[in-house]
Amino acid sequence: MVKVSFKVNGQARALELDTRTTLLDALREHLRLTGTKKGCDHGQCGACTVIVEGRRINSCLSLAVMHEGDSITTIEGLGTPEKMHPMQAAFVTHDGYQCGYCTPGQICSAVAVLNEIKAGVPSHVSADLTARPHVSVDEIRERMSGNICRCGAYSNIVDAITEVAGRKA
Amino acid sequence: MKSFTYERADAPAEAAAAAMRTPGSRFIAGGTNLLDLMKLEIETPAHLIDVNRLALDKIEPMSDGGLRIGALVRNTDLAADARVRRDYALLSRALLAGASGQLRNRATTAGNLLQRTRCPYFYDTNQPCNKRTPGSGCAAIGGFNRTLAVIGASEACIATHPSDMAVAMRALDATIETVRPDGKTRTVAIVDFYRAPGSTPHLETALEPGELITAVTLPKPVGGTHIYHKVRDRASYAFALISVGAIIQRDGSGRVALGGVAYKPWRVEAAEAEMPRGARAVTTALLAGAKPTHENAFKLLLVERTLSAALAQARA
Ligand SMILES: Cc1cc2nc3c(=O)[nH]c(=O)nc-3n(C[C@H](O)[C@H](O)[C@H](O)COP(=O)(O)OP(=O)(O)OC[C@H]3O[C@@H](n4cnc5c(N)ncnc54)[C@H](O)[C@@H]3O)c2cc1C
Ligand code: SF4
Ligand code: FES
Ligand code: FES
Numbered sequence: 001m002v003k004v005s006f007k008v009n010g011q012a013r014a015l016e017l018d019t020r021t022t023l024l025d026a027l028r029e030h031l032r033l034t035g036t037k038k039g040c041d042h043g044q045c046g047a048c049t050v051i052v053e054g055r056r057i058n059s060c061l062s063l064a065v066m067h068e069g070d071s072i073t074t075i076e077g078l079g080t081p082e083k084m085h086p087m088q089a090a091f092v093t094h095d096g097y098q099c100g101y102c103t104p105g106q107i108c109s110a111v112a113v114l115n116e117i118k119a120g121v122p123s124h125v126s127a128d129l130t131a132r133p134h135v136s137v138d139e140i141r142e143r144m145s146g147n148i149c150r151c152g153a154y155s156n157i158v159d160a161i162t163e164v165a166g167r168k169a
Numbered sequence: 170m171k172s173f174t175y176e177r178a179d180a181p182a183e184a185a186a187a188a189m190r191t192p193g194s195r196f197i198a199g200g201t202n203l204l205d206l207m208k209l210e211i212e213t214p215a216h217l218i219d220v221n222r223l224a225l226d227k228i229e230p231m232s233d234g235g236l237r238i239g240a241l242v243r244n245t246d247l248a249a250d251a252r253v254r255r256d257y258a259l260l261s262r263a264l265l266a267g268a269s270g271q272l273r274n275r276a277t278t279a280g281n282l283l284q285r286t287r288c289p290y291f292y293d294t295n296q297p298c299n300k301r302t303p304g305s306g307c308a309a310i311g312g313f314n315r316t317l318a319v320i321g322a323s324e325a326c327i328a329t330h331p332s333d334m335a336v337a338m339r340a341l342d343a344t345i346e347t348v349r350p351d352g353k354t355r356t357v358a359i360v361d362f363y364r365a366p367g368s369t370p371h372l373e374t375a376l377e378p379g380e381l382i383t384a385v386t387l388p389k390p391v392g393g394t395h396i397y398h399k400v401r402d403r404a405s406y407a408f409a410l411i412s413v414g415a416i417i418q419r420d421g422s423g424r425v426a427l428g429g430v431a432y433k434p435w436r437v438e439a440a441e442a443e444m445p446r447g448a449r450a451v452t453t454a455l456l457a458g459a460k461p462t463h464e465n466a467f468k469l470l471l472v473e474r475t476l477s478a479a480l481a482q483a484r485a
Contacts, residue, residue, distance in 0.1 A: 068177075
């Protein structure tokens with residue numbers, strides 16, 4: 001067992017965990033933040049996406065003990081049913097889901113994607129590497145490829161993200 | 170997952186020394202490959218040394234005009250670095266073609282070089298695999314081997330190295346800097362870094378036990394048009410069937426390294442003399458002596474056509 005403390009959704013948390021505990025299991029099983037989902041548990045689906053120190057990661061492929069002192073944002077920290085984050089609201093407006101299982105990961109990822117574009121991080125489909133990337137359907141699709149949706153809600157997901165990106169610009 | 174003890178290292182030499190102190194130690198960086206394999210009990214370290222707090226996360230210019238990339242620089246940050254985008258675009262392109270945004274945010278330079286094969290039988294612990302269990306045999310030879318090596322393989326193993334980044338590093342003549350448990354440092358050219366499978370496919374690199382990668386350096390920029398073409402079964406978030414990393418100069422000369430064909434990024438400097446004669450001539454020289462299986466012979470033609478597309482793009 002090891003001790004680890006980090007901030008989750010702004011709140012300081014201290015846990016004593018088996019070293020094997022992933023960040024995903026720490027959130028779900030120990031902190032009861034079950035919004036973050038376990039799909040594949042192997043980095044292949046994106047359902048477990050959370051934002052750590054401002055960057056999206058797969059929480060299933062990270063050990064909780066590796067996050068000492070980190071600030072973690074999960075879907076619960078982005079917004080609540082009463083006070084939704086604009087990305088959550090846009091997913092509702094555009095029906096960006098069917099079963100909803102991939103949705104928390106999609107939304108965390110989408111929020112981070114728009115920040116990555118704003119920060120000038122290029123992508124595989126950016127035509128000119130030295131130019132600033134801009135929001136486009138192709139850019140969103142490529143950058144969101146780490147989030148699989150078994151229900152195939154992709155086109156509505158792209159619409160939701162496009163709307164939020166437009167509002168921001 | 171097997172249980173393990175855990176420590177955080179504060180200095181590179183200390184991390185290397187710690188690895189020798191505790192038997193069964195492994196370094197963990199992004200964890201995106203190691204943890205995946207630990208869950209499947211393909212990797213079973215008794216002790217993890219977390220290297221994430223080491224101050225090896227910087228990209229710095231060198232006095233010879235090259236670039237030193239810290240071992241812990243995340244794939245996203247390396248791909249997004251302005252100097253890399255301008256002078257080593259092949260490296261940016263290769264990184265951006267790999268994995269997903271979430272994974273690239275964690276994956277490190279050293280971890281990427283050291284990621285293990287994606288041979289499906291390596292992952293299936295019910296199957297014989299000489300790389301996973303030395304001496305047990307190779308289920309891929311005679312099995313489903315469409316994705317596996319066409320050249321440089323052995324009777325014991327036909328796995329490929331899955332990294333996109335390593336292909337660019339090979340074309341750019343990268344050098345790997347390390348520190349050993351006794352505190353001594355050394356450098357290994359990427360051409361000497363990956364070990365041929367031979368009869369010991371479980372031994373994959375020139376690293377000694379406990380040796381820590383501290384940085385990867387690139388020589389000064391060589392100019393030219395940088396192209397990375399990756400061919401895969403879906404358009405994103407998939408490993409390469411084959412990939413072509415090319416640096417093509419105005420006069421038609423250049424460099425080519427391939428991914429997805431061998432246990433290492435495949436480059437044959439002598440084959441590059443054929444560049445002005447076109448893709449077929451280069452591919453023939455580059456893949457001379459290839460021994461594809463009936464399932465993956467398509468890779469030879471795929472390399473030629475992908476290189477042909479790259480040459481056409483450079484001319485345009
Ligand atoms: C779903 C999925 C898709 C992927 N797709 C691609 C793809 O398309 N292309 C691609 O190239 N890659 C792909 N990857 C692989 C990914 O790039 C690697 O997992 C990643 O680069 C590994 O880096 P890491 O820092 O997380 O390594 P870790 O998992 O932390 O470590 C990997 C190995 O390196 C060792 N190590 C780490 N740092 C050091 C050091 N400083 N010195 C010595 N040893 C060290 C560790 O002990 C371990 O053995 C994919 C991975 C996943 C899960
Ligand atoms: S090709 Fe190599 S990794 Fe794959 S089953 Fe054979 S020995 Fe194992
Ligand atoms: S549960 Fe983490 S990527 Fe699928
Ligand atoms: S909404 Fe069902 S998996 Fe995406």
